[in-house]
Amino acid sequence: MxxxxxxxxxxxxxxxxxxxxxxxxxxxxxxxxxxxxxxxxxxxxxxxxxxxxxxxxxxxxxxxxxxxxxxxxxxxxxxxxxxxPEADVLQLAPVGSLADIQRCFEFRAGLEPAGAALAAQRRDEADLAKIDAAMQALERCLTEGHLGAEEDSNLHDEIARATHNQYQVSVQASLRSHVIAGMNVTRSLSLRRSSEQLRGVQTEHEHIVDAIRRQDADAAYAAMRSHVLNARTRMFEGI
CATH class of the missing domain: 1.10.10.10 (Winged helix-like DNA-binding domain superfamily/Winged helix DNA-binding domain)
Incomplete structure (x- = not known):
């Protein structure tokens, strides 16, 4: 049979x-x-x-x-x-989702760097304005002490849109709920550890956006890959 x-x-x-x-x-x-x-x-x-x-x-x-x-x-x-890892990671993640969140980071480490490089090559002034607005919203979250997972995801979505590639945009959109689940965990852990860690995450975003602004595709790729892999590591930073 x-x-x-x-x-x-x-x-x-x-x-x-x-x-x-x-x-x-x-x-x-x-x-x-x-x-x-x-x-x-x-x-x-x-x-x-x-x-x-x-x-x-x-x-x-x-x-x-x-x-x-x-x-x-x-x-x-x-x-x-x-x-x-900190026991908090179990409280912050939806039940039974830790393995899925880590696999999502794994997938994003291949998808999003290529998208950032393409955005650097194709972005126009309207794209940059939307990316800057998303960055400003994320910065306000840091200043006001908000989690900022939705705002973080919005920034990544705007970078995907700047590729002007419908497949990049649609895949990014399909991952949104999974991406936010991971961001909820990693950003919550960073808030509990120190404000400096969230500032470090924002600095990673700044490097990505700066490379896109300069239309440096290689730098955008490297900055995005480093950011996603760092986020994956932050999930299970030891105690």
Whole structure:
């Protein structure tokens, strides 16, 4: 009996969702100290029993945790806790969404730098005016102590529109709710840590906008990629 493409796709989707659940539960246990910093994680088999999940699902979750810098594997020894995120990250993110948020950052690190470079090449004065207005709105959030996730997303949307590429704009729009979910977490964490960290995020935005203004596509690409990857790292900054 052959397996249809639909059945394969459905199975892969279910596996991804289950690995996301295991991922979030392991993050929770690392954050609350159940799996202490530098400690060895239980084996795949033990985790499989603990979470009532198959070993392939657990293996996928562990791979994602390695990619996100929370654990490290030592050949012949197992996986160890490398970084302990703040427990607040679990309270700030929608239940079961941490793995999805990190994968969204991963996708954005490929999409948005190319968009910033294209915006630098194609932007006109009207585009710059809208980008500047979005920057000013974000600056007011910093001055007044507001979170600014919506305003942050608006800036990224305006940069996408400055590409004058309908596919860039439509993909960015389709990601909006996921992007804002990630920004809610990272900006909330920055507010709780220090005002200097949010100022640092704004400086990253300034570098992107400056490169677009100067029509320096390479600099815009590099600044946007650095910004998105830094945001991904800020999600799990250790304690």
């Amino acid at each position: 052959t397996t249809s493409v639909f059945e394969t796709s459905t199975r892969d989707t279910m596996s991804g969702r289950l690995s996301g659940v295991v991922y979030d539960r392991i993050v929770d246990m690392i954050a609350n100290g159940s799996f202490p910093l530098n400690s060895r994680l239980p084996t795949e088999m033990e985790l499989s029993k603990r979470f009532a999940a198959s070993r392939p699902v657990v293996r996928e979750a562990l791979e994602r945790l390695r990619e996100d810098g929370l654990i490290v594997s030592r050949q012949g020894s197992g996986s160890y806790v490398k970084r302990r």
